Amino acid sequence: xxxxxxxxxLKMISIRLKSVKNIQKITQSMKMVSAAKYTKAERxxxxxRPYGIGAQEFYKKAEVKDEEGEKGQLIIAVSSDRGxxxxxxxxxxxxxxxxxxxNPNTKVVTVGDKVRNILQRLYAKNIAMVVTEVGRKPxxxxxxxxxxxxxxxxxxxxxxxxxxxxxxxxxxSFRTTEMPLYSQNAVANASKLPVYxxxxxxxxxxxxxxxxxxxxxxxxxxxxxSEQSSRMTAMDNASKNAGEMIDKLTMTFNRTRQAVIxxxxxxxxxxxxxxxxxx
Amino acid sequence: MALTRSALRLFSGRFTQACQVRGYAxxxxxxxxxxxxxxxxxxxxxVKQIDVPSFSGSFGILPAHVxxxxxxxxxxxxxxxxxxxTKKFFVSSGTVTINEDSTVQLLAEEAxxxxxxxxxxxxxxxxxxxxxLASASSEVAKAEAEISIEVSEALVKxxx
Numbered sequence: 001x002x003x004x005x006x007x008x009x010l011k012m013i014s015i016r017l018k019s020v021k022n023i024q025k026i027t028q029s030m031k032m033v034s035a036a037k038y039t040k041a042e043r044x045x046x047x048x049r050p051y052g053i054g055a056q057e058f059y060k061k062a063e064v065k066d067e068e069g070e071k072g073q074l075i076i077a078v079s080s081d082r083g084x085x086x087x088x089x090x091x092x093x094x095x096x097x098x099x100x101x102x103n104p105n106t107k108v109v110t111v112g113d114k115v116r117n118i119l120q121r122l123y124a125k126n127i128a129m130v131v132t133e134v135g136r137k138p139x140x141x142x143x144x145x146x147x148x149x150x151x152x153x154x155x156x157x158x159x160x161x162x163x164x165x166x167x168x169x170x171x172x173s174f175r176t177t178e179m180p181l182y183s184q185n186a187v188a189n190a191s192k193l194p195v196y197x198x199x200x201x202x203x204x205x206x207x208x209x210x211x212x213x214x215x216x217x218x219x220x221x222x223x224x225x226s227e228q229s230s231r232m233t234a235m236d237n238a239s240k241n242a243g244e245m246i247d248k249l250t251m252t253f254n255r256t257r258q259a260v261i262x263x264x265x266x267x268x269x270x271x272x273x274x275x276x277x278x279x
Numbered sequence: 280m281a282l283t284r285s286a287l288r289l290f291s292g293r294f295t296q297a298c299q300v301r302g303y304a305x306x307x308x309x310x311x312x313x314x315x316x317x318x319x320x321x322x323x324x325x326v327k328q329i330d331v332p333s334f335s336g337s338f339g340i341l342p343a344h345v346x347x348x349x350x351x352x353x354x355x356x357x358x359x360x361x362x363x364x365t366k367k368f369f370v371s372s373g374t375v376t377i378n379e380d381s382t383v384q385l386l387a388e389e390a391x392x393x394x395x396x397x398x399x400x401x402x403x404x405x406x407x408x409x410x411x412l413a414s415a416s417s418e419v420a421k422a423e424a425e426i427s428i429e430v431s432e433a434l435v436k437x438x439x
Contacts (some may be wrong), residue, residue: 203335203348
């Protein structure tokens with residue numbers, strides 16, 4: 001019966017070994033795909049950065065502040081639909097949760113399913129809009145314009161707003177950042193607005209709407225780069241871990257195989273010795 | 280004032296420039312950031328003048344222009360660089376911000392150098408948009424066709 005058990009364990013180990021080897025192949029190929037997507041995303045981000053930084057300048061220079069009002073807060077949480085990318089989605093989800101806990105009158109627009117899933121259990125009421133089909137293809141301005149238009153059309157009102165996303169720093173690090181969003185009232189009441197000449201409400205409205213699309217586009221580009229680089233790192237770690245498991249399993253497999261052979265030999269020899277002594 | 284000026288001149292020749300009376304011609308040149316979502320044309324580059332087409336009229340921006348915001352109309356943006364060269368770009372739409380410190384952010388949805396435009400393709404686009412308007416049924420479709428016409432008319436004009 002010991003022998004039988006040895007054979008059974010051998011089969012189990014070899015099945016496990018095969019499956020871990022397959023997983024390692026998958027994670028390695030996911031890493032390659034992410035690496036290619038990351039290179040493209042980083043290139044596009046470099047071209048989008050002056051645009052994104054330029055889009056924020058007016059609000060800084062005009063010293064626009066959040067509106068004094070009770071219309072609540074709007075958070076646009078930018079992430080994506082796909083997982084296996086490290087802490088990208090959970091870091092955003094965590095901040096949204098603490099924000100809602102501190103300020104219950106908050107509406108959240110999630111770009112991407114993952115953050116919606118994180119918020120679904122406790123804060124489903126606060127989710128105003130969910131954007132899906134995000135992350136499969138690189139974002140273009142038209143996508144951001146679509147999201148911006150939907151937000152504007154939905155008539156969401158807010159006194160204080162922000163876009164939450166993961167700003168790309170290096171291949172191995174990203175930082176969860178927020179960009180402030182200002183309502184048209186906030187812009188109209190900005191301390192330095194009188195300095196700006198010949199502004200009517202039409203211009204301010206067009207400007208803030210275009211700004212929303214531009215800032216969204218920029219945050220989507222930054223987030224996409226962070227996500228791909230994070231996925232690359234995560235899959236690389238997974239491959240390494242799988243490699244370690246394969247080494248350990250192979251060791252166990254060989255040891256078990258040798259133990260089985262040794263046991264067979266012992267039984268044969270002891271059987272033959274028993275026959276001899278009888279003779 | 281004159282005493283101080285001459286006293287300073289004695290100390291160092293460098294200070295003479297700072298003591299001259301400044302006119303608009305000596306104003307610090309402005310820093311232009313002209314970008315589209317997928318390309319950077321100027322990133323904090325100092326230029327002499329920028330002509331922009333906007334819905335509140337086309338205007339030229341010189342250093343020390345009064346701060347303002349404007350919405351871009353489809354048309355040609357002309358940038359006069361410090362070395363005297365002129366570059367023309369066609370923009371589809373966007374915004375222009377002129378700040379107090381003479382920094383200008385020209386954010387265009389699409390911007391291409393004018394010499395890459397093909398006049399025959401532009402004329403074709405104009406014809407297409409006009410037929411679109413004729414066959415448009417809803418208000419939204421009409422508005423979209425009208426926007427298309429506006430852009431193609433500006434494109435044709437830019438090519439000429």
